[in-house]
Amino acid sequence: MNIEPEVYSDLVGLHDAGLASPATERLIQRLSTERPDLYPLAGESVTSPSMPAIPVPGGLAERSLAATQTLLARRSTVMGLAIFCMLLPFSIAGNSRGVTFLLARDWPVVAGMFYLAGLILWAAFVRLSARLSGLSLIKPGSAAGWIGLGIAVFMPSALMVQIWFDHRDPVTSFVAAMVTGLCAGVLASRYQAS
Numbered sequence: 001m002n003i004e005p006e007v008y009s010d011l012v013g014l015h016d017a018g019l020a021s022p023a024t025e026r027l028i029q030r031l032s033t034e035r036p037d038l039y040p041l042a043g044e045s046v047t048s049p050s051m052p053a054i055p056v057p058g059g060l061a062e063r064s065l066a067a068t069q070t071l072l073a074r075r076s077t078v079m080g081l082a083i084f085c086m087l088l089p090f091s092i093a094g095n096s097r098g099v100t101f102l103l104a105r106d107w108p109v110v111a112g113m114f115y116l117a118g119l120i121l122w123a124a125f126v127r128l129s130a131r132l133s134g135l136s137l138i139k140p141g142s143a144a145g146w147i148g149l150g151i152a153v154f155m156p157s158a159l160m161v162q163i164w165f166d167h168r169d170p171v172t173s174f175v176a177a178m179v180t181g182l183c184a185g186v187l188a189s190r191y192q193a194s
Contacts, residue, residue: 003031075128078121085118086156104163115160122153126188142189150185151178 003011008031014020015028089111093101104111126146158177 071128071132075125075132078125078128082118082121082125085114085121086153088114089160090156104160108164111160115156126191130191146189147182147185150188151181154181154184
């Protein structure tokens with residue numbers, strides 16, 4: 001029986017991996033004893049060229065693990081800071097007479113700066129999530145999840161618009177915030193998918 005050396009190489013690979021059937025193993029043994037020059041023994045060099053050994057730097061696994069942990073911790077920290085910055089404009093102070101201080105109402109410039117910082121931090125969170133998803137370290141977020149996050153992020157903007165401009169129609173502000181959040185969520189889910 002004459003078998004091409006490439007086919008024999010494939011069969012030896014199956015044999016070495018422990019996936020060959022008993023009949024294939026018998027064939028490999030018979031061919032390697034009949035023609036050892038053409039069919040080398042299983043476990044020895046086969047006709048396909050071997051890959052050169054690539055040296056692995058010492059401590060690579062530890063450095064990779066540390067980098068992954070740092071990236072995950074940075075993502076969590078950015079998310080916490082984004083939530084803090086988005087909600088800080090709604091911090092209040094009060095006493096028995098009611099609310100005496102609302103940051104968004106009494107210091108609108110400071111509240112706007114914190115809100116802008118929160119938006120920037122949310123953009124960094126989306127970028128870190130996309131990076132982790134691209135490395136297969138986290139499961140990619142669903143489009144519905146990103147849209148929900150976008151709506152949650154932009155919903156405070158409706159309240160701030162009402163406070164800053166003494167807007168009496170809350171429906172318009174909330175609809176605008178929902179549409180903006182929907183668009184931001186769609187963009188974030190597409191960014192992460194790419």
